[in-house]
Amino acid sequence: MASHRAWTSPGSLGVDAIWLSPFYPSPMADFGYDVADYCDVAPEYGTLADFDELLAQAHRRGIRVLVDFVPNHTSDRHPWFVASRSSREDPRRDWYVWRDPKPDGSPPNNWRSIFRAVGGAWTFDHPTGQYYLHSFLPQQPDLDWWNPEVRAAMHDVLRFWLDRGVDGFRIDVAHKMARDPELRDNPAELAQGDVAGIQRRDEDWPEVHVILREFRRLLDAYGDRMAVGEVGIYDPERLVRYFGEAQDELQLAFNFAFLVQPWRAVAFRKSVDRYEQLLPAGAWPTYTLSNHDNPRARSRYADGDDAGAVRRARVAAMLLLTLRGTPFLYYGEEIGQADGEVPADRVVDRDGRDPERTPMQWDAGPGAGFTSGDPWLPIGSEARAVNVAAQRDDPRSMLSLYRRLTWFRRRSVALREGSYRPVGRAPGVFAYLREAGTERLLVALNFGHAPAELRGGDHGLPRSGTLEISTDPDRGAGSVPLSSLELGPDEGVVIRL
Numbered sequence: 001m002a003s004h005r006a007w008t009s010p011g012s013l014g015v016d017a018i019w020l021s022p023f024y025p026s027p028m029a030d031f032g033y034d035v036a037d038y039c040d041v042a043p044e045y046g047t048l049a050d051f052d053e054l055l056a057q058a059h060r061r062g063i064r065v066l067v068d069f070v071p072n073h074t075s076d077r078h079p080w081f082v083a084s085r086s087s088r089e090d091p092r093r094d095w096y097v098w099r100d101p102k103p104d105g106s107p108p109n110n111w112r113s114i115f116r117a118v119g120g121a122w123t124f125d126h127p128t129g130q131y132y133l134h135s136f137l138p139q140q141p142d143l144d145w146w147n148p149e150v151r152a153a154m155h156d157v158l159r160f161w162l163d164r165g166v167d168g169f170r171i172d173v174a175h176k177m178a179r180d181p182e183l184r185d186n187p188a189e190l191a192q193g194d195v196a197g198i199q200r201r202d203e204d205w206p207e208v209h210v211i212l213r214e215f216r217r218l219l220d221a222y223g224d225r226m227a228v229g230e231v232g233i234y235d236p237e238r239l240v241r242y243f244g245e246a247q248d249e250l251q252l253a254f255n256f257a258f259l260v261q262p263w264r265a266v267a268f269r270k271s272v273d274r275y276e277q278l279l280p281a282g283a284w285p286t287y288t289l290s291n292h293d294n295p296r297a298r299s300r301y302a303d304g305d306d307a308g309a310v311r312r313a314r315v316a317a318m319l320l321l322t323l324r325g326t327p328f329l330y331y332g333e334e335i336g337q338a339d340g341e342v343p344a345d346r347v348v349d350r351d352g353r354d355p356e357r358t359p360m361q362w363d364a365g366p367g368a369g370f371t372s373g374d375p376w377l378p379i380g381s382e383a384r385a386v387n388v389a390a391q392r393d394d395p396r397s398m399l400s401l402y403r404r405l406t407w408f409r410r411r412s413v414a415l416r417e418g419s420y421r422p423v424g425r426a427p428g429v430f431a432y433l434r435e436a437g438t439e440r441l442l443v444a445l446n447f448g449h450a451p452a453e454l455r456g457g458d459h460g461l462p463r464s465g466t467l468e469i470s471t472d473p474d475r476g477a478g479s480v481p482l483s484s485l486e487l488g489p490d491e492g493v494v495i496r497l
């Protein structure tokens with residue numbers, strides 16, 4: 001994350017902040033995203049005192065800590081839902097979304113769970129004779145954010161962690177909390193996914209912006225705290241609304257375009273350019289290459305060619321760490337970890353996300369230095385070769401490239417705060433300038449598997465520049481001619497002008 005706080009020692013990777021996915025008590029039906037108590041630590045992870053210690057140790061190193069806030073749904077074992085389910089008369093009944101069946105007994109509307117394997121978003125509760133809504137698993141009932149008591153209770157959760165000193169939150173499915181209060185069907189056109197210009201009724205309802213403004217006021221009252229929203233909306237026009245008309249909603253909102261678009265220079269350039277054009281003044285992009293819900297970059301760009309996949313993952317690292325905005329790295333990305341292999345008898349996730357969740361590979365020993373116990377997902381088969389210990393002192397490694405990029409970024413005002421300007425349209429190449437004051441950097445990324453050329457003269461670039469970083473460890477340092485900049489296959493460079 002971009003930070004202007006002075007740091008003492010942000011670890012060798014040079015990160016400013018860490019985001020912890022949910023560590024709260026949970027039956028783990030959705031691996032912590034089914035929260036049974038928002039204000040405690042699951043015993044299998046430790047205690048609140050351990051959390052306080054982690055926070056203090058991170059802060060001592062100048063690293064901020066974000067915790068995961070899961071406001072859309074609780075676990076079905078959360079005491080609020082246990083009470084809500086107990087009877088139609090319970091005071092917590094309307095903390096969740098309960099509705100009568102249609103006259104033919106079918107669910108109240110056509111809404112679907114985000115998890116395909118689940119199907120419909122409603123589960124019938126026999127004892128009380130009504131359906132309840134769940135946008136994910138049946139074990140994750142949706143809270144009803146139209147209810148002011150729910151809002152107040154969840155604000156207390158935010159205060160609980162802010163009072164403990166956390167620096168902010170990653171907000172799970174931040175676009176989902178508000179939905180059509182009349183629970184009308186989604187338009188039939190949306191059966192296969194979003195269609196530009198057609199409003200969904202099960203998420204992204206205008207009231208969500210009121211809810212986010214309330215969060216923001218609460219955060220602002222604490223001073224230097226922030227929230228990054230997981231806004232699972234791929235239409236950038238709708239996504240930018242989450243910053244708020246008066247920049248009074250989310251400080252950051254993930255743009256997930258990179259997770260789904262093909263590895264082609266023109267696709268990346270178009271999505272970055274369009275987002276840059278749409279962002280309101282003062283709003284700040286947030287890109288990422290991987291997370292716990294999507295295949296890892298190294299595997300996504302493999303294309304049946306492993307050596308090429310590693311080169312492409314290096315180019316992707318350079319892209320992520322040189323664009324304008326706040327980059328988020330997923331653990332393991334900094335060593336080029338691939339998705340793990342998960343045999344059928346070890347599958348635990350109903351939505352197919354186990355491969356990207358195998359343990360972090362620290363060393364070549366048993367348990368990959370991650371655990372001396374039995375991990376709930378197998379260790380990746382490459383762990384003996386692809387691990388932190390093996391890469392730490394190797395200047396050619398992925399880890400060394402990531403470190404070079406993160407530390408370069410920390411020192412470069414152009415990369416941290418400068419403008420973004422695309423350059424040229426050489427086939428297969430995405431090139432851009434990052435500029436601030438007197439610092440001018442050219443980033444040129446070859447997305448192709450063949451050498452490519454950027455004719456700098458055609459785009460008003462100076463005759464030469466100085467190579468700062470190449471993804472190719474064999475490229476020599478020093479001056480580089482820009483009238484015709486030759487890029488190797490799958491090579492990215494940062495050049496000082």
Ligand code: NOJ
Nearest residue numbers: 030033136172173292293
């Ligand atoms: C998004 C989280 O990233 C994902 O892992 C989870 O399953 C859903 N939200 C439900 O909380």
